[in-house]
């Protein structure tokens with residue numbers, strides 16, 4: 001099976017062209033191929049597929065390293081756009097991609113026939129408690145909600161970008177024990193579908209610093225949907241303006257929540273190598 005290794009700000013993916021390859025068990029393949037010791041090593045397996053819906057050009061499926069299938073991945077969809085363009089699989093630069101979070105639209109920013117960056121219309125965030133979903137509260141916005149975790153109480157803001165995000169504002173993101181607190185919140189019983197967890201330090205009204213614990217993946221260098229969810233959470237709490245530079249361990253993303261209530265994400269996508277999986 002031929003694959004391509006790509007990344008968006010160090011959030012790395014094994015990309016497989018499902019037009020050519022028949023993947024019988026993608027959940028199992030994701031666990032094996034994402035393993036950093038016995039596999040290729042990645043934060044996710046991404047399948048490039050024909051769309052099932054007429055309104056979409058292609059379909060993206062993404063699998064976490066634990067084999068679970070999330071609804072969406074922001075860094076992967078930028079890689080998805082670059083993959084299609086570089087292999088002449090489309091002439092479009094604005095591509096409608098079917099995902100479990102609905103149709104998402106990456107737009108390629110091309111300079112000298114190279115994909116320099118990708119701006120993605122990530123759609124409208126879900127703000128209600130049933131959108132996230134989170135139990136024990138019935139509200140149209142989940143802001144400054146108390147969450148008991150063992151003997152600690154955290155104040156959370158929760159946002160859905162198709163997938164669930166729980167945002168905690170901290171004084172010092174670099175110093176925060178992400179690997180200790182992240183998994184406890186990911187698996188907290190109030191999140192029936194588990195959750196991604198973002199730890200956010202607000203630097204000023206147009207910059208935030210983010211560290212993330214991803215559902216099904218653990219610590220990653222960047223999370224696109226997480227950067228979008230965290231920007232929306234920062235705006236809901238009136239900590240920032242509508243357009244924010246998000247500083248992640250792997251680099252920066254520009255996120256804007258515009259008046260049409262859609263979230264736009266702009267950032268890079270890189271190809272690293274191609275290979276053959278022989279297992």
Ligand SMILES: N[C@@H](CCC[C@H](N)C(=O)O)C(=O)O
Pocket residue numbers: 011044064070071072073074075076163164196214215216217220222223224225226
């Ligand atoms: N890294 C991704 C998000 C991948 C899915 C996530 N782990 C989940 O389970 O929801 C991104 O860039 O958005």
